[in-house]
Amino acid sequence: MTTRIDGHQHFWTLNRGDYDWLTPNLAPIYSDFTPADLKPLLDQAEVTATVVVQAAATIDETRYLLKLAYENAFIAGVVGWVDMADVNAIDVLAEFSQHAKFVGIRAMIENIDDPKWIRNASLKPVIRYLADNRICLDALVKSVHLPHLLEVLRQHPDLQTVIDHGAKPDIANNAWQPWADQMTAIARQTSAYCKLSGLITEASDLQSYDHVMPYMDHLLEAFGPDRLIWGSDWPVLKLAGDYIGWHNAFQQWLTQLPEHERSLVEGENAVRFYGLEGY
Numbered sequence: 001m002t003t004r005i006d007g008h009q010h011f012w013t014l015n016r017g018d019y020d021w022l023t024p025n026l027a028p029i030y031s032d033f034t035p036a037d038l039k040p041l042l043d044q045a046e047v048t049a050t051v052v053v054q055a056a057a058t059i060d061e062t063r064y065l066l067k068l069a070y071e072n073a074f075i076a077g078v079v080g081w082v083d084m085a086d087v088n089a090i091d092v093l094a095e096f097s098q099h100a101k102f103v104g105i106r107a108m109i110e111n112i113d114d115p116k117w118i119r120n121a122s123l124k125p126v127i128r129y130l131a132d133n134r135i136c137l138d139a140l141v142k143s144v145h146l147p148h149l150l151e152v153l154r155q156h157p158d159l160q161t162v163i164d165h166g167a168k169p170d171i172a173n174n175a176w177q178p179w180a181d182q183m184t185a186i187a188r189q190t191s192a193y194c195k196l197s198g199l200i201t202e203a204s205d206l207q208s209y210d211h212v213m214p215y216m217d218h219l220l221e222a223f224g225p226d227r228l229i230w231g232s233d234w235p236v237l238k239l240a241g242d243y244i245g246w247h248n249a250f251q252q253w254l255t256q257l258p259e260h261e262r263s264l265v266e267g268e269n270a271v272r273f274y275g276l277e278g279y
Helices: 035-045 059-071 089-096 121-132 143-155 179-189 209-223 243-254 259-274
Strands: 005-009 049-053 075-080 102-107 136-139 161-163 193-196 228-230
Touching: 005 228, 005 259, 035 243, 049 059, 059 075, 059 089, 075 259, 089 102, 089 121, 121 136, 143 161, 143 179, 179 209, 193 209, 193 259, 209 228, 209 243, 228 259, 243 259
Parallel strands: 005 049, 049 075, 075 102, 102 136, 136 161, 161 193, 193 228
Antiparallel strands: none
16 A cells, blocks of 8 residues: 655644734635644545654643654654744754654744854854764745855755645746746755645636646756655645645646656655654
């Protein structure tokens, strides 16, 4: 049976107070989303397990996600958050690493004013620690950040990195460059992976999954089937679609690949990249 992993999804509980960005104007997702809400969707899509990713820049939210992972067997891994510039960052990473399901952290680079932030010298000790301890880095970036990310990845070739949401191409405006060439450069010059997630929310209300597919085709051409990870980005996905609709569109897109390559993108790459034990 094919191992199907949702390599990128979120949970949150509003009264925790972690989510400054989550406001009532985001009505489709302005509510609690818990493992009990996701599990029926996973069963319907025949998805085996998930990787839950931080949605707040707080250590407490990561601890909350680790607790959920302990309580729910289908959560295979947790991608948390630390302040990479903080003097205590390595101590926090060491704490998180005591949890068997902690697999990495996410740098929310798109929310930082300085597009060159990832190149700051103050981050080098943490980047070195991540690489030395095989802790994965999810990079939440857009096109403007890609040249700087490329420089860091070339300096740290052993840093296990995945680019979230295909670096959020501007699908709504049918933009292609410089995103396309930048992603090709990262694919060719580094060992980074890329997530096929969060793309429909970059489209306009008048666009459909058909408008997303050329961007996915380019990522396939650049990274190949052995460095792509599928993810739902649920519940953020609900701003533009639904779980089963996106999963079905992804499955249709996969039909262009032979069976063994489909299995890679559906789950085996996520298992290998994150080191998901038992999947």
